[in-house]
Amino acid sequence: MKLCFATNNANKIKEVSHLLGVEFQLLSLQDIGCHEELREDQSTLEGNAQQKAAYVFDNYNISCFADDTGLEVEALNSEPGVFSARYAGPQRSDEDNMALLLERLDASPNRQARFRTVICAFIGDQKHFFEGIVEGEIASAHNGDEGFGYDPIFIPNGYSQTFAQMSLEEKNKISHRSIAVRKLVDFLQTNS
Numbered sequence: 001m002k003l004c005f006a007t008n009n010a011n012k013i014k015e016v017s018h019l020l021g022v023e024f025q026l027l028s029l030q031d032i033g034c035h036e037e038l039r040e041d042q043s044t045l046e047g048n049a050q051q052k053a054a055y056v057f058d059n060y061n062i063s064c065f066a067d068d069t070g071l072e073v074e075a076l077n078s079e080p081g082v083f084s085a086r087y088a089g090p091q092r093s094d095e096d097n098m099a100l101l102l103e104r105l106d107a108s109p110n111r112q113a114r115f116r117t118v119i120c121a122f123i124g125d126q127k128h129f130f131e132g133i134v135e136g137e138i139a140s141a142h143n144g145d146e147g148f149g150y151d152p153i154f155i156p157n158g159y160s161q162t163f164a165q166m167s168l169e170e171k172n173k174i175s176h177r178s179i180a181v182r183k184l185v186d187f188l189q190t191n192s
Helices: 010-020 045-060 094-105 168-174 176-191
Strands: 002-005 025-027 064-073 079-081 112-123 126-138 154-156
Touching: 002 010, 010 025, 010 168, 010 176, 045 064, 045 112, 045 126, 064 094, 064 176, 079 094, 094 126, 112 176, 126 176, 168 176
Parallel strands: 002 025, 002 064
Antiparallel strands: 064 079, 064 112, 112 126, 126 154
């Protein structure tokens, strides 16, 4: 089955292609000839995922899915949440985002946080949502060179390493995105 992942993020495509398996042919936006930046201007993760998936489905007539992910920090009233990618400004710099988050969290003893991913999939003419959540805490400093986004400062519960200190295989066993993608794959296998 051909399935387009509506993202320009090469790191996300790499993670998800490891999870899908051989029965699915994962296509990128470039593979289908979509070269524009998909809008993410909704107020929720669900809204952004649906906006991107609907655009690709409506304009390219292909089964597709899109995700949006937010880091929700308890002591910051669930910030940065839906604004995670652009928390420190429109330049979308991972380093700037992490620096701002660590600065705002500096005086707080509460480091609890969670990553939440929402996937919206358009399969045929049906729309479906899948969610993945991983609980953890924010480290006091960057650790690790793997991953992307906030991975160098997020330590999942039950682990002493950040996501950025884990291999892709280790991260994919427990990550928010992998949980949501596995739900999508289970749905596709059951309904195809």
